[in-house]
Amino acid sequence: MDKPRVFVTRRIPEEGIAVLERMAEVTIWTDELPPPHEILLREVMRSDGLLCMLTDKIDIDVMDAGPNLKVISNYAVGVDNIDVQAATDRGIAVGNTPGVLTETTADLAFALLLATARRIVEADKYLRACGWRAWGPTLFLGQDAHNATLGIVGMGRIGREMARRAKGFSMPILYTNPSPSPEVEEEFGAKRVSLDDLLRQSDFVSIHTPLTPETRHLISEREFDLMKPTAILINTARGPIVDQKALYQALSNGKIAGAGLDVFEEEPVDCGDPLLALDNVVAVPHIGSASVATRTKMAVMAAENIIAGLKSEPLPHPVNTVSIPGGTK
Numbered sequence: 001m002d003k004p005r006v007f008v009t010r011r012i013p014e015e016g017i018a019v020l021e022r023m024a025e026v027t028i029w030t031d032e033l034p035p036p037h038e039i040l041l042r043e044v045m046r047s048d049g050l051l052c053m054l055t056d057k058i059d060i061d062v063m064d065a066g067p068n069l070k071v072i073s074n075y076a077v078g079v080d081n082i083d084v085q086a087a088t089d090r091g092i093a094v095g096n097t098p099g100v101l102t103e104t105t106a107d108l109a110f111a112l113l114l115a116t117a118r119r120i121v122e123a124d125k126y127l128r129a130c131g132w133r134a135w136g137p138t139l140f141l142g143q144d145a146h147n148a149t150l151g152i153v154g155m156g157r158i159g160r161e162m163a164r165r166a167k168g169f170s171m172p173i174l175y176t177n178p179s180p181s182p183e184v185e186e187e188f189g190a191k192r193v194s195l196d197d198l199l200r201q202s203d204f205v206s207i208h209t210p211l212t213p214e215t216r217h218l219i220s221e222r223e224f225d226l227m228k229p230t231a232i233l234i235n236t237a238r239g240p241i242v243d244q245k246a247l248y249q250a251l252s253n254g255k256i257a258g259a260g261l262d263v264f265e266e267e268p269v270d271c272g273d274p275l276l277a278l279d280n281v282v283a284v285p286h287i288g289s290a291s292v293a294t295r296t297k298m299a300v301m302a303a304e305n306i307i308a309g310l311k312s313e314p315l316p317h318p319v320n321t322v323s324i325p326g327g328t329k
Protein backbone atom coordinates (compact mmCIF):
# COMPACT_ATOMS: atom_id res chain seq x y z
CA MET A 1 0.00 0.00 0.00
CA ASP A 2 1.22 3.51 -0.80
CA LYS A 3 2.47 5.54 2.10
CA PRO A 4 0.38 8.59 3.00
CA ARG A 5 1.84 11.88 1.81
CA VAL A 6 2.67 14.84 4.01
CA PHE A 7 3.61 18.32 2.87
CA VAL A 8 5.78 20.38 5.25
CA THR A 9 5.72 24.05 4.30
CA ARG A 10 9.22 24.91 5.58
CA ARG A 11 12.34 23.23 6.87
CA ILE A 12 11.79 22.20 10.49
CA PRO A 13 14.24 20.46 12.83
CA GLU A 14 15.18 16.97 11.62
CA GLU A 15 13.71 15.31 14.70
CA GLY A 16 10.22 16.19 13.44
CA ILE A 17 10.91 14.97 9.93
CA ALA A 18 12.20 11.68 11.31
CA VAL A 19 8.87 11.13 13.10
CA LEU A 20 6.94 11.82 9.89
CA GLU A 21 9.14 9.58 7.77
CA ARG A 22 8.32 6.58 9.94
CA MET A 23 5.00 6.37 8.19
CA ALA A 24 4.71 8.94 5.44
CA GLU A 25 6.27 10.14 2.26
CA VAL A 26 7.36 13.65 3.12
CA THR A 27 7.76 16.64 0.82
CA ILE A 28 9.43 19.70 2.32
CA TRP A 29 9.30 23.22 0.93
CA THR A 30 12.92 24.21 1.47
CA ASP A 31 12.79 27.85 0.41
CA GLU A 32 13.45 30.57 2.99
CA LEU A 33 10.08 32.12 2.13
CA PRO A 34 6.69 30.41 2.54
CA PRO A 35 5.34 28.49 -0.46
CA PRO A 36 3.25 30.68 -2.78
CA HIS A 37 -0.49 29.98 -2.63
CA GLU A 38 -0.56 28.06 -5.92
CA ILE A 39 2.24 25.75 -4.73
CA LEU A 40 0.39 25.17 -1.47
CA LEU A 41 -2.75 24.24 -3.42
CA ARG A 42 -0.79 21.95 -5.71
CA GLU A 43 0.92 20.14 -2.84
CA VAL A 44 -2.23 19.84 -0.74
CA MET A 45 -4.01 18.32 -3.72
CA ARG A 46 -1.85 15.20 -3.33
CA SER A 47 -1.39 15.22 0.45
CA ASP A 48 -3.02 13.43 3.36
CA GLY A 49 -1.36 15.63 5.95
CA LEU A 50 -0.21 19.24 6.02
CA LEU A 51 2.39 20.50 8.49
CA CYS A 52 2.20 24.27 8.18
CA MET A 53 3.55 27.48 9.71
CA LEU A 54 1.89 30.62 11.01
CA THR A 55 2.97 32.24 7.74
CA ASP A 56 0.67 29.96 5.72
CA LYS A 57 -2.93 31.04 5.33
CA ILE A 58 -4.91 27.83 5.50
CA ASP A 59 -8.34 28.77 4.25
CA ILE A 60 -11.25 27.02 2.59
CA ASP A 61 -9.50 27.08 -0.81
CA VAL A 62 -6.53 25.20 0.57
CA MET A 63 -8.69 22.65 2.35
CA ASP A 64 -10.91 22.09 -0.65
CA ALA A 65 -7.84 21.55 -2.83
CA GLY A 66 -7.02 18.38 -0.87
CA PRO A 67 -9.51 15.58 -1.45
CA ASN A 68 -7.54 13.30 0.90
CA LEU A 69 -6.51 15.90 3.48
CA LYS A 70 -7.14 14.42 6.94
CA VAL A 71 -4.97 16.48 9.23
CA ILE A 72 -3.43 19.94 9.48
CA SER A 73 -0.77 20.50 12.11
CA ASN A 74 0.39 24.04 12.83
CA TYR A 75 4.00 24.53 13.87
CA ALA A 76 2.82 27.11 16.42
CA VAL A 77 0.44 27.42 19.31
CA GLY A 78 -1.54 30.28 17.70
CA VAL A 79 -3.88 29.05 14.96
CA ASP A 80 -5.23 32.36 13.67
CA ASN A 81 -3.76 31.50 10.26
CA ILE A 82 -6.13 28.51 9.94
CA ASP A 83 -9.87 28.57 9.34
CA VAL A 84 -10.48 26.01 12.08
CA GLN A 85 -14.26 26.05 11.66
CA ALA A 86 -13.92 25.24 7.96
CA ALA A 87 -11.58 22.36 8.83
CA THR A 88 -14.04 21.02 11.39
CA ASP A 89 -16.88 21.28 8.88
CA ARG A 90 -14.81 19.18 6.46
CA GLY A 91 -13.80 16.57 9.03
CA ILE A 92 -10.16 17.68 8.93
CA ALA A 93 -8.36 17.43 12.27
CA VAL A 94 -6.31 20.47 13.33
CA GLY A 95 -3.48 20.37 15.85
CA ASN A 96 -0.95 22.80 17.30
CA THR A 97 2.05 22.90 19.66
CA PRO A 98 0.85 24.27 23.00
CA GLY A 99 2.74 24.30 26.27
CA VAL A 100 6.18 23.55 24.93
CA LEU A 101 6.92 27.13 23.90
CA THR A 102 5.39 28.78 26.96
CA GLU A 103 8.53 29.48 28.93
CA THR A 104 10.68 30.32 25.92
CA THR A 105 8.15 32.93 24.81
CA ALA A 106 7.85 34.35 28.32
CA ASP A 107 11.67 34.58 28.43
CA LEU A 108 11.61 36.69 25.29
CA ALA A 109 8.79 38.89 26.57
CA PHE A 110 10.77 39.56 29.72
CA ALA A 111 13.95 40.16 27.71
CA LEU A 112 12.09 42.77 25.65
CA LEU A 113 10.75 44.35 28.82
CA LEU A 114 14.25 44.74 30.25
CA ALA A 115 15.83 45.73 26.94
CA THR A 116 13.27 48.47 26.38
CA ALA A 117 13.28 49.72 29.97
CA ARG A 118 17.08 49.86 30.15
CA ARG A 119 17.57 51.05 26.56
CA ILE A 120 19.95 48.19 25.81
CA VAL A 121 19.70 48.33 22.01
CA GLU A 122 20.09 52.11 21.86
CA ALA A 123 23.11 51.96 24.18
CA ASP A 124 24.68 49.13 22.19
CA LYS A 125 24.33 51.09 18.94
CA TYR A 126 25.79 54.21 20.56
CA LEU A 127 28.81 52.32 21.82
CA ARG A 128 29.47 50.54 18.52
CA ALA A 129 29.17 53.86 16.68
CA CYS A 130 32.12 55.04 18.82
CA GLY A 131 29.91 57.55 20.65
CA TRP A 132 31.09 56.66 24.17
CA ARG A 133 33.56 59.22 25.48
CA ALA A 134 33.25 58.91 29.26
CA TRP A 135 31.04 57.43 31.95
CA GLY A 136 28.16 59.85 32.33
CA PRO A 137 25.85 60.52 35.24
CA THR A 138 22.88 60.89 32.92
CA LEU A 139 23.98 58.55 30.15
CA PHE A 140 21.14 56.29 28.95
CA LEU A 141 18.92 56.67 31.96
CA GLY A 142 16.15 54.14 31.77
CA GLN A 143 13.44 52.76 33.98
CA ASP A 144 13.57 50.19 36.73
CA ALA A 145 11.76 46.95 36.19
CA HIS A 146 12.00 45.85 39.81
CA ASN A 147 9.07 46.99 41.94
CA ALA A 148 7.31 48.41 38.86
CA THR A 149 3.73 47.30 38.19
CA LEU A 150 3.29 44.79 35.37
CA GLY A 151 -0.07 44.51 33.61
CA ILE A 152 -0.58 41.16 31.89
CA VAL A 153 -3.30 41.17 29.25
CA GLY A 154 -4.44 37.53 29.01
CA MET A 155 -3.54 35.13 31.80
CA GLY A 156 -3.04 31.92 29.82
CA ARG A 157 0.05 29.74 29.96
CA ILE A 158 2.48 32.38 28.68
CA GLY A 159 0.91 35.11 30.82
CA ARG A 160 1.41 32.93 33.88
CA GLU A 161 5.08 32.38 33.05
CA MET A 162 5.49 36.11 32.56
CA ALA A 163 4.03 36.56 36.05
CA ARG A 164 6.55 34.07 37.44
CA ARG A 165 9.43 36.05 35.95
CA ALA A 166 7.97 39.33 37.20
CA LYS A 167 7.65 37.94 40.70
CA GLY A 168 11.44 37.47 40.71
CA PHE A 169 11.72 41.21 40.09
CA SER A 170 9.28 42.01 42.93
CA MET A 171 6.79 43.45 40.46
CA PRO A 172 3.18 43.87 41.58
CA ILE A 173 1.04 42.16 38.94
CA LEU A 174 -2.33 43.16 37.50
CA TYR A 175 -4.06 41.04 34.89
CA THR A 176 -7.08 40.75 32.67
CA ASN A 177 -8.61 37.46 31.67
CA PRO A 178 -12.11 36.28 30.76
CA SER A 179 -12.12 34.26 33.98
CA PRO A 180 -10.24 34.69 37.27
CA SER A 181 -7.10 32.66 37.81
CA PRO A 182 -7.02 31.83 41.55
CA GLU A 183 -3.64 30.04 41.24
CA VAL A 184 -1.82 33.11 39.86
CA GLU A 185 -3.53 35.26 42.45
CA GLU A 186 -2.27 32.99 45.17
CA GLU A 187 1.17 32.21 43.76
CA PHE A 188 2.13 35.65 42.46
CA GLY A 189 -0.24 37.95 44.32
CA ALA A 190 -1.71 38.98 40.96
CA LYS A 191 -4.91 41.03 40.93
CA ARG A 192 -7.56 40.74 38.22
CA VAL A 193 -8.78 44.17 37.04
CA SER A 194 -10.55 45.67 34.04
CA LEU A 195 -8.42 46.44 30.98
CA ASP A 196 -8.88 50.17 31.55
CA ASP A 197 -7.66 49.92 35.15
CA LEU A 198 -4.73 47.78 34.09
CA LEU A 199 -3.72 50.34 31.47
CA ARG A 200 -4.06 53.24 33.91
CA GLN A 201 -2.01 51.62 36.66
CA SER A 202 0.70 49.59 34.93
CA ASP A 203 4.30 50.63 34.28
CA PHE A 204 4.67 47.76 31.82
CA VAL A 205 1.82 46.23 29.82
CA SER A 206 2.51 42.84 28.26
CA ILE A 207 0.11 41.24 25.79
CA HIS A 208 -0.52 37.49 26.09
CA THR A 209 -3.95 36.99 24.60
CA PRO A 210 -4.73 35.09 21.38
CA LEU A 211 -5.73 37.01 18.26
CA THR A 212 -9.49 36.70 17.73
CA PRO A 213 -12.05 39.06 16.17
CA GLU A 214 -12.59 40.42 19.71
CA THR A 215 -8.91 41.12 20.42
CA ARG A 216 -8.05 42.71 17.05
CA HIS A 217 -6.93 46.28 17.85
CA LEU A 218 -7.67 45.68 21.53
CA ILE A 219 -4.99 48.30 22.18
CA SER A 220 -5.67 51.38 20.11
CA GLU A 221 -5.77 55.17 20.48
CA ARG A 222 -8.24 55.20 23.38
CA GLU A 223 -6.19 52.63 25.28
CA PHE A 224 -2.91 54.51 24.74
CA ASP A 225 -4.63 57.61 26.14
CA LEU A 226 -5.26 55.69 29.34
CA MET A 227 -1.66 54.57 29.78
CA LYS A 228 1.01 56.34 31.83
CA PRO A 229 3.41 58.51 29.80
CA THR A 230 6.20 56.42 31.36
CA ALA A 231 4.60 53.09 30.40
CA ILE A 232 6.18 50.50 28.15
CA LEU A 233 4.17 48.11 25.96
CA ILE A 234 5.42 44.58 25.22
CA ASN A 235 3.83 42.45 22.51
CA THR A 236 4.95 38.87 21.89
CA ALA A 237 1.43 37.59 21.08
CA ARG A 238 0.11 38.69 17.68
CA GLY A 239 0.68 42.01 15.93
CA PRO A 240 -2.93 42.89 15.04
CA ILE A 241 -3.90 42.94 18.74
CA VAL A 242 -2.22 46.36 18.78
CA ASP A 243 -3.23 49.09 16.35
CA GLN A 244 0.23 49.78 14.97
CA LYS A 245 -0.54 53.26 13.61
CA ALA A 246 -1.94 54.27 16.99
CA LEU A 247 1.15 52.78 18.63
CA TYR A 248 3.41 54.89 16.45
CA GLN A 249 1.44 58.02 17.36
CA ALA A 250 1.51 57.15 21.06
CA LEU A 251 5.27 56.60 20.99
CA SER A 252 6.11 59.66 18.97
CA ASN A 253 3.76 61.96 20.91
CA GLY A 254 5.04 60.82 24.30
CA LYS A 255 1.74 59.18 25.32
CA ILE A 256 3.79 56.14 26.29
CA ALA A 257 7.53 55.76 26.79
CA GLY A 258 8.48 52.71 24.76
CA ALA A 259 7.58 49.41 23.15
CA GLY A 260 9.22 46.01 22.88
CA LEU A 261 7.80 44.16 19.89
CA ASP A 262 8.20 40.63 18.60
CA VAL A 263 5.10 40.76 16.39
CA PHE A 264 3.64 43.22 13.87
CA GLU A 265 0.39 43.84 12.05
CA GLU A 266 2.04 42.84 8.78
CA GLU A 267 4.89 40.37 8.91
CA PRO A 268 7.57 40.91 7.92
CA VAL A 269 7.18 44.53 9.02
CA ASP A 270 8.23 46.93 6.26
CA CYS A 271 11.81 47.97 6.85
CA GLY A 272 10.75 51.57 6.17
CA ASP A 273 7.97 51.49 8.77
CA PRO A 274 8.26 54.69 10.82
CA LEU A 275 8.01 52.62 14.00
CA LEU A 276 11.43 51.19 13.30
CA ALA A 277 12.96 54.65 13.20
CA LEU A 278 12.02 55.30 16.82
CA ASP A 279 14.76 54.87 19.43
CA ASN A 280 12.22 53.91 22.08
CA VAL A 281 11.22 50.78 20.19
CA VAL A 282 13.02 47.46 20.48
CA ALA A 283 11.92 45.21 17.63
CA VAL A 284 12.71 41.59 16.86
CA PRO A 285 11.39 39.35 14.03
CA HIS A 286 8.79 37.08 15.69
CA ILE A 287 11.29 34.93 17.57
CA GLY A 288 9.25 34.25 20.72
CA SER A 289 9.67 30.48 20.55
CA ALA A 290 13.02 30.53 18.77
CA SER A 291 15.29 28.48 20.98
CA VAL A 292 16.91 25.32 19.64
CA ALA A 293 15.31 23.14 22.29
CA THR A 294 11.82 24.57 21.91
CA ARG A 295 11.73 24.59 18.12
CA THR A 296 12.93 20.96 18.18
CA LYS A 297 10.17 19.95 20.60
CA MET A 298 7.64 21.83 18.47
CA ALA A 299 8.76 19.87 15.40
CA VAL A 300 8.21 16.55 17.16
CA MET A 301 4.83 17.62 18.54
CA ALA A 302 3.64 18.89 15.18
CA ALA A 303 4.78 15.64 13.55
CA GLU A 304 3.04 13.54 16.20
CA ASN A 305 -0.20 15.37 15.44
CA ILE A 306 0.21 14.45 11.78
CA ILE A 307 0.92 10.80 12.52
CA ALA A 308 -2.14 10.51 14.76
CA GLY A 309 -4.31 12.24 12.15
CA LEU A 310 -3.09 9.94 9.39
CA LYS A 311 -4.03 6.97 11.56
CA SER A 312 -7.46 8.53 12.27
CA GLU A 313 -6.55 8.64 15.96
CA PRO A 314 -7.19 11.58 18.30
CA LEU A 315 -4.43 14.14 17.93
CA PRO A 316 -2.17 14.46 20.98
CA HIS A 317 -2.49 18.26 20.73
CA PRO A 318 -5.89 18.93 19.16
CA VAL A 319 -7.42 22.28 18.31
CA ASN A 320 -10.75 20.88 17.08
CA THR A 321 -12.79 17.75 17.46
CA VAL A 322 -14.05 16.09 14.33
CA SER A 323 -16.12 12.97 14.02
CA ILE A 324 -15.09 10.13 11.82
CA PRO A 325 -16.86 6.86 11.39
CA GLY A 326 -16.04 4.85 14.49
CA GLY A 327 -14.93 7.71 16.72
CA THR A 328 -13.28 11.11 16.76
CA LYS A 329 -10.04 12.19 15.21
Ligand code: DGY
Pocket residue numbers: 054075076077078079101237288289
Ligand atom coordinates in the same frame (compact mmCIF):
# COMPACT_ATOMS: atom_id res chain seq x y z
C1 DGY B 1 3.19 30.62 18.17
O1 DGY B 1 3.48 29.46 18.40
O2 DGY B 1 2.02 30.99 18.05
C2 DGY B 1 4.32 31.59 18.06
O3 DGY B 1 3.90 32.85 17.71
C3 DGY B 1 5.39 31.11 17.11
O4 DGY B 1 6.12 30.17 17.71
